[in-house]
Amino acid sequence: MITSDNTVVGFIGLGVMGKSMAGHILKSGYPLVVYTRTKDKAEELLEKGAEWADSPKEVAKKANIIITIVGYPSDVEEVYLGEKGIIHHAREGSYLIDMTTSTPTLAVKIYNEAKKKGLKALDAPVSGGDIGARDGKLSIMVGGEYEDFLAVEPILSLLGTNIVYQGSAGSGQHTKMCNQIAIASNMIGVCEAMAYAEKAGLNPKNVLKSIASGAAGSWSLSNLAPRMIEGDFEPGFYIKHFIKDMNIALEEAEKIGLEAPGLSLAKSLYSRLAEKGEENSGTQALYKYYNGEETV
Template sequence: MTLTPQTVKVGFIGTGVMGKSMAANLIRAGYEVHVYNRTKAKAEELLDMGAKLHEDTATLAKEANVIITMVGFPSDVEQIYLGELGVIYHAKPGTYLIDMTTSSPSLAKRIYEAAKQKHMFSLDAPVSGGDLGAREAKLSIMVGGDEEVFDSVLPIFRIMGTNIVYQGQAGAGQHTKLCNQIAIASNMIGVCEALVYARKAGLDELSVLKSIESGAAGSWSLSRLGPKMIRQDFEPGFYVKHFIKDISIALQSAEELNLPTHGLKLAKSLYDRLAELGEEDSGTQALYKIYNYID
């Protein structure tokens, strides 16, 4: 089947900070979109755009032939796919199942095998780029599963992202996303410490940022989140609580690979402290605040 707006009904589960924008881009591209979210208010904007709301995941699964999930935690992913109302048990054979949550590689493999038994196609396709990348359809999408399935779904991925890479068999997308989160975790510490150092040295932080962001120290976190830190903007593009979840998955996976991850462990301890201070619903750039508490 060619996955075009004329042949596809998309079921989108999880319309939070990023999922809402991703689903909205599919609607704008002409796809019929069915949505489910535990908090219905978060789907209102999509309903105004023409999306169809469902009361549970099972009824959504019966309507859609492409189902995309973008939720919070691996436990949510497991419940949505393999629970009592799991989409695998209610969707039609031939349905494409695409989990874009950052989740466990081992869970991605379980979902892939369960889907295969039901004659469905499963991809793990976590993303990077935050709320801005979701709104502007410029997400990086890292995909695991069968390559021919990836090729079939590629037109849909192109509506949501620009850097779309097939990484290998089931679980490979999740492993790649964990590489992404490992790199970010230590980098966020460096960004915070560099800007706090600038402030304590009596420098103008924005001027320092202008000097260093285009050199060897440059990174997405420095350029995009550094200015937010400086102006004390800690609204979530990506929640602290979800980053802690991602780091925890990465630590467990690294342990299974017998890989020491010293920077990742340090980042986990700092973000755990930040959550204890009531910042779990702040954006990840709120790590900058931890240095006010350390002072």
């Protein structure tokens, strides 16, 4: 049984979501070792008692549960499979939990390589953005061995409230693609609805009061539309990372013979925003396409 007495958690990646997630683990009493490319991002956690590691290799040597949430599949591959990566240096029996949105194919590869070393790997991408991470209310979708999922569920429960085992290795990532496909088209609808409200001379805040809890309701409508109205385009989730996710989803859809026109449209709109310098804005910045702030 995993407890704070027999567990050291390693956490790699302290971005918009990772920093809050790591904070929940530390607050719960687990010894925490952290690494991120920019050490300044770790200062707050270090002040609260986290231990710094100089590389993923050092995290792997010190921790027996290692969580990663980094940027791109290439980053995941380097962190896990590189010469100084986790798999080459982790202690036998350690649990490896990748919470990055990455490719199902890479998740299976990591699982297989980890198994050869006596390690237990899970792919566990998340949904809920900065708000879900801050509040410990993420949705977590998990692929890997069921008994490994059960073993680390106490840790995952510190980070999310909707934690679902989806199946064998790669299943968590496939589920996250379903999530991103649903969000992609929904974001177009949310932005168009708010733009319509404004151009029709309505008060967008009052419109939200009527439609957010009805049949049109969605997480994006409730959490991101208010930011659009206030002109707040700071990232809860970066456009550049959403484009990465949509590219993965389109590639996977092609592999399984699924046409995804809604996803393709969303990806094209976000790509045009990125070309105009919005890649580091939050996904709600798609609203600029409709309200005339950004000519795309």
